Amino acid sequence: MAPALLTALDATNHVHLIIGSNPLAAARCTRSLEVGAEPKVVAPSDADVHYGLMKRIEDGEVEWIKRAFRDEDLRELGRDQVDRVVDAVFVTVGGKSTHISTLCRRLRIPVNVVDAPNLCTFTILSTHSDGPLQIGITTSGKGCKLAARIRREIVSNLPSNFGAAVERLGTVRRRIWEEDNAAELSADLEAEEDETGQNSAFNRLVAPEDRDAARTRRMRWLNQICEYWPLRRLAAVNDDDVDAILRIYSASSAATSSGPSRTALDQRRQRGRIVLAGSGPGNPDLLTTATHKAILSADLILADKLVPAPVLELVPRRTTVYIARKFPGNADRAQEELLEMGLEGLRAGQNVVRLKQGDPYIYGRGAEEYDFFRDYGYIPVVLPGITSALSAPLFAAIPPTHRSVADQVLICTGTGRKGAAPDSPEYVSTRTVIFLMALHRLSALVDSLVGEGKAWPKETPCAVIERASCPDQRVIRSTLEYICSAIEEEGSRPPGLLVVGKSCEVLCKGEQKWNVEEGLKGFENLEEERDLRMLKEVEAAH
Secondary structure, rough: OOOOOOOOOOOOEEEEEEEOOOHHHHHHHHHHHOOOOOOEEEEEOOOOHHHHHHHHHHOOOOOEEOOOOOHHHHHHHOOHOOOOOOOOEEEEEOOOOOHHHHHHHOOOOOOOEEEOHHHHHOOOOOEEEEEEEEEEEEOOOHHHHHHHHHHHHHHHHHOHHHHHHHHHHHHHHHHHHHHHHHHHHHHHHHOOOOOOOOOOHOOOOOHHHHHHHHHHHHHHHHHHHHHHHHHHHHHHOOOHHHHHHHHHHHHHHOOOOOOOHHHHHHHHOOOOEEEEEOEEEEOOHHHHHHHHOOOOOOOOEEEEEOHHHHHHHHOOOOOEEEEOOOOOOOOHHHHHHHHHHHHHHHHHHEEEEEEEEEEEEEEOOHHHHHHHHHHOOOOOOOEEOOHHHHHEEEOOOOOOOOOEEEEEEEEEOOOHHHHHOOOOOOOOOOEEEEEEOOOOHHHHHHHHHHHOOOOOOOOOOOEEEEEOOOOEEEEEEEEEOOOOHHHHHOOOOOOEEEOOHHHHOOOOOOOOOOEEEEEEOOOOHHHHHHHHHHHHHHHHHH
16 A cells, blocks of 8 residues: 655635534544634534534534535535535544545545545544644554654654744745845846946856855755754754854855854854752762763753762763862852852853752752742753652662551751751651751750650651662661660761651661661662673673
8 A cells, every 4th residue: 555645734714524523523623723724513403512512613613514414515515716615524423434435535525534544535643733843643544542652752852842943944044035035136236227337347247057056055054954953952043043043154155155053153152051950869870861961961060069979970071060168157158159150150151060969859959049040041950860868768678658657758857947956747657757967966856856745756766878879878777765876876977867757667677776787788789780691691602
């Protein structure tokens, strides 16, 4: 079977005859209206009409012909310009579909019949529309759901608002055409003027092929932009860039036919970009792909003090890295310093990555930084990170939720603004509470939990998890009664967090006052097993 001829049809003011009143008929009417056509529904007066279709009928957008289909409808309900023949027919119900299809073929009227590809002369594509950009997918009647999925997959790989870029590139094409024709008209007018005072060069022959070559050169240059620039780069083109492109071309076309380079345009549109990215709990293998890409493309990286060295080792040598100088009493000033450096980099046209431990919006001041940069006209891109609040318990074999044990999770900070102690949560036996930034004031925090008012039992299980997901991870399991003594004796290894609740004993029950577990177990073996498997495959090949 030969493939179908795919075309884009201007259906403005066309009459589309829809036979039926079911949900599919409503969908067909919607599509017809979207493309500027006039849908007319043929269905008996006592037919069940889809509520969406009835709304359009009541609003006067769709005409309802309240009777059964008649053969003469094909010749009488259309436009005067085409002798009242309808422009297309959509059959959404069974019954006379074969008869209707035969009549339409005889009259050369395009017809589409539901669930009957052999009766159709055209099919409806699964489409995506974004301004002038339209994408259509068809499986030739083999599976509309599959066509919709393929369309979604394609569209998901396009930059957002790409239709606006298509519109702007169309503007460039139109302006080039207008300038070419304006120059040609101006030359024709000059040729008609008196030749007095003209120099010898004026009478040099300008052959038609010279003008054609110049016109071809300009269009070839624009085609190269469309063909070779990355789509995301094209999507970033704005109205100022259109003017810049044309100015660059006008200045360079007299000397070269190659057109402007991407570097030349870069020099004209220096505008920085800010990314707020979460680096995860610490292990570089837990970075998201998006954050890793942001790190590799950055000009300036502003990192939290707690971002571990293995993550920073991923930064290319050419990239400038600044680590926050945060220490007790200097946190606010260090934060201001980071923001000022970020703003300075943006104004210089740099790609700035603000690299945060964990997730930017989980006690990372991410929203504050978003507001700061937005106030200066730079809208940050926010990339999530795996928060240690939920991943650290996992690496310590603590399930924050567990049936019949814990049905809720609460994430708290152990340190309020300017070091103040936050209000501690009350005791709920089925709740797991995770305290971030709490180890430096662990004793005061525990006292607030077990003291009067909050009434946490001293025997409540808890665990301190330090440097979660890193090779030197450490877990100290205990109870609220002994956890402070454990930290005093074992020492502190920040960054760390405190998990409190009965879920701490679901998988690991301690019989001593506290237990200490050193090292990351299991996770680090994944890469070793992969390398071993690859080595065995290489040996087997030889």
